[in-house]
Amino acid sequence: MGVGERSRLIVLALAVAGLIALCGPQIAAMLSPAPARTPTQAWSLCPAPNLCRPVDVSSLALDAPITTLTTSFVAGPDDRTAHLALHIAATASAEVRWNGALIGTNGQVGPDREHETPGRFSSLITIPQDRVRLGPNRVEVRLSAHHLWAPVRRPIHDLSIGPYSDPLHGTLRHYLPTLLLSGLLALAFLGAAGLWLARRPPGSATLALLTGAVLAQTAVEASKLALTYSYPWQLVRLTAVAGLAAIAALALGCLAQVFVPDRRLRWGLTAALVLALLIALFGPPWWDAKALWAFRAGAFATLTAATVGALSGVRNARTAQAASVVALTLSWAPDFLDTGYYLLFLTLFGALAAQAIRLARPAPVPSTLATDETLSIPDGSSRRLIRASDLLHVRASDDYSLITLTDGKELLSTANLSALVRLAPGHLLRIHRSHAVNPAWIAAVHRSGRSGPIVELKGGIRLPIGRVYRAALDERIA
Incomplete structure (x- = not known):
């Protein structure tokens, strides 16, 4: 088995x-028996005072004008001295009665939208100790949800009676790591925006969009620490998280296309990613699943692009493959969206920051790239010999270069545009910060036009002329 074949098998x-x-855990969950449910408070649905039936509140749709749920809480001697509370996490307003007496409300329950005041998504109703009596206690919860502006498969996330605990303490402990990471993500965004504005690799508008989307998603996730909002705004928050996750996934997939040398294949991968993101956003009924599958779509698009690049010998493509596999695996971890998601992106941004520092150092053109009629072009882990006269034009692609030959073939080189221009100064003329052309193939120079000055090559290709490169172009073709 040769080295090339072994590398292909690894890829x-x-x-x-x-x-x-991507698919293994989901398939395994479908084929495995459902896990035993943890016993919870038993609730009954009561459409009428004397007409009650047991119900699973986690799958209950709040489609009635007012939904009435009842349960019996059997209190022991210790419960009379303990601080008890009813925890409600639901996209609904609530009213709680204990042994017939009203003990708390979350918003105002009403038979229609006009008479309902939306409550908070998560609330604690404290139970007065003097209301708790030994033995059975009747608990009644009335719910209404007339301000939902989007379908919700599971309106009630939690409805349980237990010891009182400070809700802010639990929320702070859960979201504190994300809040701490937001500072590093803000630095990543500023760095990416600075690289893009300075036209320094690996900076790009796509990278700035990616860092900005992840930073905004962090702010939305951690907003629960600072804002107290009603349940309709909880849907706004969940929608924003899913939408920002989709934007980040799209930007991630577009960045990964640097590994794909063929332009048509890049367009195909982008179209497939957009379709996958639409399915992720509108397919799963659970809001967290929308954001998770959007991330998985972006990670799998990165894996696909890196696989194509690795098979073509593009540098760092196999590393991107391995990173994508790790990201897809970690996406099945519990509470991944709250912490692990941001740690993965911070790792990516850290790697790109190290690359920016490395590229900022002036690097001489390798001696093997001699200025000769036959050029040795780095192509991943190998080199390709090309006659300089066969060059048509070169387009910068981050810290790579996409070379177009006179016969129409394309080659993705791991040398950047500046290095290639220094390699073949007699056969490559830079006309733009992203383009260099072979002067022998210039058919015309158009000084004015709707999109500004352009160079037209033989065969009809038109490329823009950068303002700082016009003088050199005029001198060369004079």
């Missing part, structure tokens, strides 16, 4: 591992 093995990480 294909990573691609299969990524596919298993």
